[in-house]
Amino acid sequence: MRIVILSSSLYSETASAAALRIAELGYIPVGAVALRTLDHRTLLRKVGQWGTRGVTKYGRNQLFPSRKNRFPVVNNPYLEPLLKRGDRVFRNLREVAALHAFPTVVCSDQNASSSTAQLKAWSPDLILFTGGNILRKPVLDVPRLGVLNVHLASLPEIRGMSSPEWSLLQNVPVGITIHYMDTGIDTGPILQKYELPDAARSESLSDLRNRLIAFGIEKVGEVVVALDRGVVSAIPQPHDHKDNQFFVIHEFLKARAVERLVTPHQSARRFE
Amino acid sequence: MRSVDHCTQSDVNGSSIRPRGANANGTMPRMLAKALKEATGLLRAPQRVPPLVQRLVSDKIRITFEQKHLYSYSTSKRCSVETLDALLRWIVQAQRPDGGIAAYYSLLSGYSESYPEVTGYIVPTLYEFARLCGSHEAVDVAEQATLWLLSLQMPSGAFPAGLHGSEPHPSIFNTGQILQGLVRAYVETKRPEIMEAALAAGDWLVGEQQPDGSWSGPGAYQHAPHTYYSMVAWALAELSQCANEQKYAVAAERNLDWVLSHFRTSGWVDGINLRAHPNYLHFIAYVLQGALECGILLRRSDAIDAVGRPALILLRKFETNKHLPGAFEADFKNGHRFTCLTGNAQMSCVWLRLFEMTQGLRYLNAALKMNEMLKGMIPSRGAQGILGGVSGSCPVWGRYQPFRNISWGCKFFADALMLEQRLTESFVTSKLKALPCAS
Numbered sequence: 001m002r003i004v005i006l007s008s009s010l011y012s013e014t015a016s017a018a019a020l021r022i023a024e025l026g027y028i029p030v031g032a033v034a035l036r037t038l039d040h041r042t043l044l045r046k047v048g049q050w051g052t053r054g055v056t057k058y059g060r061n062q063l064f065p066s067r068k069n070r071f072p073v074v075n076n077p078y079l080e081p082l083l084k085r086g087d088r089v090f091r092n093l094r095e096v097a098a099l100h101a102f103p104t105v106v107c108s109d110q111n112a113s114s115s116t117a118q119l120k121a122w123s124p125d126l127i128l129f130t131g132g133n134i135l136r137k138p139v140l141d142v143p144r145l146g147v148l149n150v151h152l153a154s155l156p157e158i159r160g161m162s163s164p165e166w167s168l169l170q171n172v173p174v175g176i177t178i179h180y181m182d183t184g185i186d187t188g189p190i191l192q193k194y195e196l197p198d199a200a201r202s203e204s205l206s207d208l209r210n211r212l213i214a215f216g217i218e219k220v221g222e223v224v225v226a227l228d229r230g231v232v233s234a235i236p237q238p239h240d241h242k243d244n245q246f247f248v249i250h251e252f253l254k255a256r257a258v259e260r261l262v263t264p265h266q267s268a269r270r271f272e
Numbered sequence: 273m274r275s276v277d278h279c280t281q282s283d284v285n286g287s288s289i290r291p292r293g294a295n296a297n298g299t300m301p302r303m304l305a306k307a308l309k310e311a312t313g314l315l316r317a318p319q320r321v322p323p324l325v326q327r328l329v330s331d332k333i334r335i336t337f338e339q340k341h342l343y344s345y346s347t348s349k350r351c352s353v354e355t356l357d358a359l360l361r362w363i364v365q366a367q368r369p370d371g372g373i374a375a376y377y378s379l380l381s382g383y384s385e386s387y388p389e390v391t392g393y394i395v396p397t398l399y400e401f402a403r404l405c406g407s408h409e410a411v412d413v414a415e416q417a418t419l420w421l422l423s424l425q426m427p428s429g430a431f432p433a434g435l436h437g438s439e440p441h442p443s444i445f446n447t448g449q450i451l452q453g454l455v456r457a458y459v460e461t462k463r464p465e466i467m468e469a470a471l472a473a474g475d476w477l478v479g480e481q482q483p484d485g486s487w488s489g490p491g492a493y494q495h496a497p498h499t500y501y502s503m504v505a506w507a508l509a510e511l512s513q514c515a516n517e518q519k520y521a522v523a524a525e526r527n528l529d530w531v532l533s534h535f536r537t538s539g540w541v542d543g544i545n546l547r548a549h550p551n552y553l554h555f556i557a558y559v560l561q562g563a564l565e566c567g568i569l570l571r572r573s574d575a576i577d578a579v580g581r582p583a584l585i586l587l588r589k590f591e592t593n594k595h596l597p598g599a600f601e602a603d604f605k606n607g608h609r610f611t612c613l614t615g616n617a618q619m620s621c622v623w624l625r626l627f628e629m630t631q632g633l634r635y636l637n638a639a640l641k642m643n644e645m646l647k648g649m650i651p652s653r654g655a656q657g658i659l660g661g662v663s664g665s666c667p668v669w670g671r672y673q674p675f676r677n678i679s680w681g682c683k684f685f686a687d688a689l690m691l692e693q694r695l696t697e698s699f700v701t702s703k704l705k706a707l708p709c710a711s
Contacts, residue, residue: 169633243584247591248345250640252696253633 001228004124004143005032006110008131009042011092013075014213015130017082019096021221022128027228031122032093032104033115035132039108078214111136119143126227128220129181137183145227146180146188146234150216152209154193155179156237159186162249164208165257174199174208176216178223180234185245189234191227194219200262205254208261310675313381323658324379324675331667334649346594348647352689355647358660359686360401363394364413365656366679371420372436376676377657379668386436387679388424389443391417392450394683399460400690411460418457421450422469429472430491444480444491447473448504455510467515474511477504478523485530499543500555502531502562509569521570528566531559532578539581540603550599550608552672553615556582560622568629576629583622587638590619595645598665598672610670613649613662614681616642620688624695636695643692646685 003022007015012034019029035042046055073089074080083090090096097104107115110133119127119142127147129135140147153163155177158170167174175195182188196215202208226232249257314320348355366374372386373394398414401407424431430442431450454470457463482488486497487504505527512521534543541559544551560579567575585604590596596616597607620642627635649666651658662681664673 166633245588246634247637248641250345250637250644251347252640253637256699 001027001126001224002030002122002124003027003224004119004122004127005029005093006127006129006132006135006147007032007034007093009037010034010094010104010106011037012131013079013083013091014217016090016093016096017079017214017217018128018130018220019093019100020085020090021082021217022224023096023100025221025225027224028100029102029128030124031102031118032097033110033118033132034093034104034106035110036106036108041108076210076213078210079217082214082217109133111139113138115139116142126224128224134185135181140181140183148191148220148223149179149181149186149188150213150220151177151179151186152212152216153177154195155186155190156244158246159244160246162246162254164212165205165249165254166246168200168257168260169253174212176212176219178216178220179237187237189236191232191234192219192223200260202261204261205258310378310380313378317382320379320382323654327379327663327668331669335667345641346645346648348644350647350650350652352643352647352693355650355660356401356686356689356693357405358650358652359662359682359689360398360407360410360660362657362660362662362677362682363398363679363686364409366682367413367416368436370436371416373417373679375435375680376664376673376678377661379658379675379677383657384435386420388421388431388436389433389446389449390679390683392421392431392446392453394679395421395453396456397683397686397690399456401686404690404693414457415461418453418461418466421453422465425469425472429469429474429476431473442476442491443493444477444487444504445493445498445501447477447491448501448507451477451504451507451511455507455514459514470511471515471517474508474515474517474520477508478519481523481526485526485528487527494545494547496545496547497530497543498545498555499531499534499541500558500562502527502566503558504562505531506562506565506569509566513569524566525570525572528563528570528572528575531563532575535578535581536603538603539585541582542602550671551601552599553596553612554618554672556586556600557615557618557622561618564622564625564629568625576626579622580626580630583619583626583635586619587623587634590616590638590642595666598670608671610672611666612664612670612672613646613666614664614672614678614684617646617662617681617684617688620646621684621691624688624691628695636699639688639692640696643685643688646688650685 005015005019015032015034019032022029050058074083074091080089090099093104105118109115116138119139124142125144127143129147129149135147151163153167154172154175157172158166164174173195175193177190178192179190180188194215196212199208202211223232363373366377366383368374368386370386372388373391374383374385375387375390376384378384395414395417398410402410426432426440426442428442431447432440433443433446451470451473454466454473458466458470480487480489480491482497487501488497489495492498505524508520509524512518512524535541541556544555544559546555560582563575564579567579586596589604595611596619598610598612598615599608600606620639623635623639626632627639650660650662653659657677660682661677662685664676664678664681665671668675
């Protein structure tokens with residue numbers, strides 16, 4: 001099976017872990033397309049995600065790493081086992097590409113005609129989306145089977161942004177859904193859904209998100225194998241759930257979502 | 273305010289500067305005179321130039337650098353209580369010596385005359401603020417405003433259109449809006465003359481209603497029926513509860529049925545019906561607010577469901593674009609580029625009430641973000657009329673009430689912040705504690 005990875009950045013741990021995972025299963029990617037890291041859109045997106053202070057801190061730590069401020073070897077500790085090969089930790093796609101000898105292409109828009117042309121040239125059976133732009137139809141039509149996405153919530157109940165937080169607040173089991181992408185937001189046919197064991201026993205929302213990402217990469221490998229063997233089929237999402245799109249969560253509700261987590265501290269207290 | 277009032281629409285509605293439907297019946301010269309008066313305001317009071325320039329520059333910067341991507345929302349460091357205080361300070365300072373509240377503070381020409389309609393429906397906001405913050409000043413302002421309103425009532429029971437001082441002409445919409453204030457003032461003070469005035473206004477409204485439930489004819493703007501008169505139905509439903517008189521509820525329900533018959537399956541609401549004006553968000557939100565509140569009072573779940581559709585469409589537009597366009601064409605198409613801040617604040621109220629009714633957290637989420645966005649747009653410094661003022665449009669030169677801070681903008685945003693405070697407090701104290709852990 002010919003697989004291409006789409007990534008939000010060459011330095012994406014998620015994309016690197018996904019590439020290593022499917023390579024481990026015998027499916028070496030035929031290529032990867034990543035968004036330019038210092039593109040103004042990416043910068044704006046990061047400002048949105050982390051805030052101006054977060055981006056400044058990240059930039060400062062990258063430029064002047066100190067012992068105190070140095071980032072951990074792997075930002076998402078749950079990805080470490082997936083990124084480790086012997087003593088070496090693969091932290092970016094270039095390193096993974098060099099290991100498995102597949103090409104990487106950097107672009108500023110995954111929907112651009114040049115990106116689409118590159119994807120067509122690779123004639124993939126499957127594209128594995130790990131981050132980047134909202135994909136348009138020309139890109140979605142390139143692979144023979146479709147574009148796979150790991151959504152960090154149960155579909156069709158929770159579509160859109162801040163999905164782990166909304167799952168907690170809406171009392172929907174926290175987990176992941178592996179689905180084909182279509183032109184809607186998380187509306188494509190579903191391949192598999194998995195519930196994260198002990199989801200509420202996370203230290204924080206970012207801890208929960210990290211766990212879900214690692215869990216998703218683990219499971220997407222299983223789905224790729226199942227697709228290759230033809231033992232899984234996609235089920236279209238019901239139309240009555242088309243209205244379940246959620247958006248970035250406000251801090252007030254985020255705080256309420258945190259209250260739904262059973263932190264280890266709370267567990268200990270309950271045990272006492 | 274709906275800002276379009278029967279005979280003085282051009283006085284109050286900033287869009288009068290370039291109306292599409294202006295004709296030779298005297299409207300154009302009157303509007304030109306108004307525009308000239310506004311423009312020469314700066315010559316008469318040059319101290320208004322620096323704040324105007326400051327506002328123009330800050331709005332230009334804002335629209336140039338605003339973030340529109342999905343991953344973020346506008347945040348403000350100002351707390352809601354501080355903003356609410358600034359809004360109420362603006363309203364208090366806008367009270368004219370006669371007791372009425374000015375319609376607007378023009379960045380060019382200063383305060384307008386008192387405006388009966390806004391004075392009426394700002395009364396519940398003042399009492400609500402007093403209840404929340406223990407403000408005696410807000411109560412005093414509300415009482416003076418009520419006294420002034422009582423002096424304006426016509427023998428028929430109607431209240432006049434337009435700014436104070438213009439030729440009195442009975443207005444259905446203004447009477448409905450003022451009725452809201454009278455009902456609340458009676459609940460707070462129990463003074464019989466206020467109830468008498470409210471009943472007279474209610475009787476006049478019932479008498480003017482058409483057999484189909486709408487209001488049209490000489491008392492209606494442009495003599496045409498409008499779905500945003502659902503606000504009148506809301507006032508009648510409130511009067512019915514307060515006076516324990518069924519005929520007002522019957523009239524309210526007839527209008528509600530008529531309004532709901534104009535809701536398309538697409539979510540769009542027909543019948544806003546303003547000739548020579550776009551469908552400003554302010555009026556769309558009026559339709560939704562009136563129908564929703566009337567539906568809640570009359571226990572009509574179909575009204576709540578019907579309002580939910582357009583409210584969700586606007587919610588999606590807000591979440592995607594980070595603000596709501598100031599005006600739309602039918603089916604929410606071709607949204608204008610400017611933002612109508614009042615309409616945004618009204619939608620925040622609608623979403624908060626829908627959250628209260630349906631427990632839909634997306635409504636609460638959108639309203640919280642909307643309030644954050646609006647908080648960032650309220651000047652925290654400046655002279656009287658500027659500090660705490662809500663401009664008609666953002667940027668300030670947008671088509672809806674350009675270069676003006678409008679009193680009804682302050683009213684709706686204050687309502688939204690007070691609703692937010694009430695609902696978030698009750699959400700924290702009761703709702704989540706009752707829920708089990710996620711998994």
